[in-house]
Amino acid sequence: MLAKNPACQYTRDVAPVRGLGAVALGAYTLAEILALPADEKGLREWLRAEAAKKDKGAARPLEEVIAGARFLLSKPLRPVVRATVLRLLADLPTTAVRGVVRDPLSREGLAVDFDQGKRYFREFGEDDEVLEDHTTVLDPATGEILAEITKAGEDTVGLSKGQTMDSHTWTPTTGWTDDRPERPRNCRRPQPVAGG
Numbered sequence: 001m002l003a004k005n006p007a008c009q010y011t012r013d014v015a016p017v018r019g020l021g022a023v024a025l026g027a028y029t030l031a032e033i034l035a036l037p038a039d040e041k042g043l044r045e046w047l048r049a050e051a052a053k054k055d056k057g058a059a060r061p062l063e064e065v066i067a068g069a070r071f072l073l074s075k076p077l078r079p080v081v082r083a084t085v086l087r088l089l090a091d092l093p094t095t096a097v098r099g100v101v102r103d104p105l106s107r108e109g110l111a112v113d114f115d116q117g118k119r120y121f122r123e124f125g126e127d128d129e130v131l132e133d134h135t136t137v138l139d140p141a142t143g144e145i146l147a148e149i150t151k152a153g154e155d156t157v158g159l160s161k162g163q164t165m166d167s168h169t170w171t172p173t174t175g176w177t178d179d180r181p182e183r184p185r186n187c188r189r190p191q192p193v194a195g196g
Helices: 030-034 039-055 062-075 079-090
Strands: 096-102 108-113 121-122 129-137 147-150 164-169
Touching: 039 079, 039 096, 062 079, 062 129, 096 129
Parallel strands: none
Antiparallel strands: 096 108, 108 129, 121 129, 129 147, 147 164
16 A cells, blocks of 8 residues: 655646647747757857856856766757767766666656766755765667656655655656546645635
């Protein structure tokens, strides 16, 4: 029997569409993502320029700027651009390959930690913080993200080390559908905000 997890919520969003090239994928449109440079030098320059925009001109170390490229892996990149992003990330000392694992849909993938050596914590329970362990599962053939999984990095009341705290799973294909994804059995729907 699955225990009910009060922190587990199932959400599903629908975004309005105004033409495929105009659909925002985070801060970028599909057209902007498809125009990303495929060579390492060009992609580094693009990442630097984007970081400078966000930081209002303040310079960040190049290694930190390149580490930010991992957000691109969840976008519909051209294969040559995805390969370039993976090469840039693979050269960072904060990237570690953990081996072959199965994602929440039982697909075999390559587990990668893009934050090796960094410590992240999340509030859990009434007054406890729990160390998080982040893993990205990549399709070894395409480099596409299969899943991002956050597990507890330590034991605490109501949570065991290694227990999944959060996961995001990507499907192998995209397209139009009338079917809604199934809500996990141990997750609740968020309650509407009163007066909202």
